[in-house]
Amino acid sequence: xxxxxxxxxxxxxxxxxxxxxxxxxxxxxxxxxxxxxxxxxxxxxxxxxxxxxxxxxxxxxxxxxxxxxxxxxxxxxxxxxxxxx
Amino acid sequence: xxxxxxxxxxxxxxxxxxxxxxxxxxxxxxxxxxxxxxxxxxxxxxxxxxxxxxxxxxxxxxxxxxxxxxxxxxxxxxxxxxxxxxxxxxxxxxxxxxxxxxxxxxxxxxxxxxxxxxxxxxxxxxxxxxxxxxxxxxxxxxxxxxxxxxxxxxxxxxxxxxxxxxxxxxxxxxxxxxxxxxxxxxxxxxxxxxxxxxxxxxxxxxxxxxxxxxxxxxxxxxxxxxxxxxxxxxxxxxxxxxxxxxxxxxxxxxxxxxxxxxxxxxxxxxxxxxxxxxxxxxxxxxxxxxxxxxxxxxxxxxxxxxxxxxxxxxxxxxxxxxxxxxxxxxxxxxxxxxxxxxxxxxxxxxxxxxxxxxxxxxxxxxxxxxxxxxxxxxxxxxxxxxxxxxxxxxxxxxxxxx
Numbered sequence: 001x002x003x004x005x006x007x008x009x010x011x012x013x014x015x016x017x018x019x020x021x022x023x024x025x026x027x028x029x030x031x032x033x034x035x036x037x038x039x040x041x042x043x044x045x046x047x048x049x050x051x052x053x054x055x056x057x058x059x060x061x062x063x064x065x066x067x068x069x070x071x072x073x074x075x076x077x078x079x080x081x082x083x084x085x
Numbered sequence: 086x087x088x089x090x091x092x093x094x095x096x097x098x099x100x101x102x103x104x105x106x107x108x109x110x111x112x113x114x115x116x117x118x119x120x121x122x123x124x125x126x127x128x129x130x131x132x133x134x135x136x137x138x139x140x141x142x143x144x145x146x147x148x149x150x151x152x153x154x155x156x157x158x159x160x161x162x163x164x165x166x167x168x169x170x171x172x173x174x175x176x177x178x179x180x181x182x183x184x185x186x187x188x189x190x191x192x193x194x195x196x197x198x199x200x201x202x203x204x205x206x207x208x209x210x211x212x213x214x215x216x217x218x219x220x221x222x223x224x225x226x227x228x229x230x231x232x233x234x235x236x237x238x239x240x241x242x243x244x245x246x247x248x249x250x251x252x253x254x255x256x257x258x259x260x261x262x263x264x265x266x267x268x269x270x271x272x273x274x275x276x277x278x279x280x281x282x283x284x285x286x287x288x289x290x291x292x293x294x295x296x297x298x299x300x301x302x303x304x305x306x307x308x309x310x311x312x313x314x315x316x317x318x319x320x321x322x323x324x325x326x327x328x329x330x331x332x333x334x335x336x337x338x339x340x341x342x343x344x345x346x347x348x349x350x351x352x353x354x355x356x357x358x359x360x361x362x363x364x365x366x367x368x369x370x371x372x373x374x375x376x377x378x379x380x381x382x383x384x385x386x387x388x389x390x391x392x393x394x395x396x397x398x399x400x401x402x403x404x405x406x407x408x409x410x411x412x413x414x415x416x417x418x419x420x421x422x423x424x425x426x427x428x429x430x431x432x433x434x435x436x437x438x439x440x441x442x443x444x445x446x447x448x449x450x451x452x453x454x455x456x457x458x459x460x461x462x463x464x465x466x467x468x469x470x471x472x473x474x475x476x477x478x479x480x481x482x483x484x485x486x487x
Binding site: 035036039042043052055056057058059 | 130288289290291293304305306347348349382383384385
């Protein structure tokens with residue numbers, strides 16, 4: 001499974017949606033994922049890709065890891081994978 | 086209803102090993118937070134905390150005692166010794182039979198849990214020390230305090246996460262106020278600064294890697310501390326009859342439950358606890374000069390707490406002072422309200438308001454007088470101590486100058 005499909009699977013599971021309902025321009029907010037759901041998603045992403053995501057729930061928008069959309073999350077994971085491999 | 090006063094106080098925390106040392110640090114705005122020293126610290130993402138330093142357990146307790154006392158029990162006993170000594174009370178006969186101890190803690194014997202899980206899971210050992218259970222149980226500290234001071238009345242432990250101490254002291258207050266007990270020893274203790282304790286908090290992504298900066302726009306989370314605060318709550322007539330030095334009066338309290346979210350705080354729940362404490366103590370909002378904030382330094386708490394204070398106090402919110410001493414001693418979780426009550430007593434007794442240190446940038450959502458960075462001299466008559474726990478459980482205490 002590629003990064004995109006895996007991220008969509010993780011996010012869909014968190015949002016209790018079918019993966020086909022999660023698109024690249026979906027935002028976590030539009031999918032109904034709250035702050036706890038976000039922290040849990042990031043944990044799942046770290047476990048799935050064996051990476052460490054720099055994320056502090058107190059300043060979610062200031063993190064180097066862009067969580068503004070599904071596409072930005074995938075791009076962030078690709079970067080982290082390249083840096084941390 | 087009886088009046089309730091405080092006739093003894095004791096503590097050990099990152100700012101000092103006694104109440105006078107802690108007051109001095111708070112007056113100077115000193116920071117007790119530093120690099121964590123513990124096993125496997127290199128495997129932690131969060132490497133700072135308000136650890137109790139320069140403490141040698143074997144100078145306070147003998148070998149047999151240390152076999153039974155987790156670090157949180159040691160802290161509770163050290164604080165209780167200072168508090169009971171200051172009160173001048175000795176418990177015997179009828180006084181002993183009616184007096185008890187109610188302490189708050191969230192994790193209980195976390196150091197013991199951590200060490201023994203490591204031993205059986207990590208190192209594969211199949212045998213543990215026979216005292217693991219009596220050492221780790223949440224009521225161990227309260228029980229050992231009862232034994233050391235012969236407190237034979239109502240005694241138990243309260244666990245409501247970050248509000249444990251305030252809930253415990255609220256229970257003790259009710260017992261003395263109702264006439265059930267002439268004296269209650271109360272407060273809280275916590276020692277969660279072990280590998281597993283910090284690792285668990287790390288997971289929630291709310292911890293700061295550099296400092297606890299409550300109310301500052303650039304705050305980035307909480308910092309954990311450890312230690313204990315213990316007080317002697319005594320019925321007023323009982324205290325005056327023996328000529329005790331009264332530190333403050335416990336004037337009112339209230340508890341509330343948000344009934345909404347397991348981690349996100351609620352403005353309404355906080356406001357109901359604050360206004361409830363005022364109503365319980367028949368306190369006019371304008372009388373309140375200082376609030377020791379819950380002030381964790383997280384985005385969620387600080388905004389909600391300031392909004393709740395603004396709602397309850399209206400225009401007076403701009404006049405009163407509110408500071409978070411967690412910036413100095415860290416968040417003691419179940420012990421935090423007890424150590425923070427010291428800042429309240431210092432305000433009433435010494436006319437010094439402890440500062441919120443590490444404050445760098447004003448936040449329009451926390452636009453109150455947070456006593457930034459430097460302690461301030463002020464004459465206040467009534468103070469509040471806020472505690473708002475995970476799980477939405479809130480407890481606020483009001484103290485009055487005597």
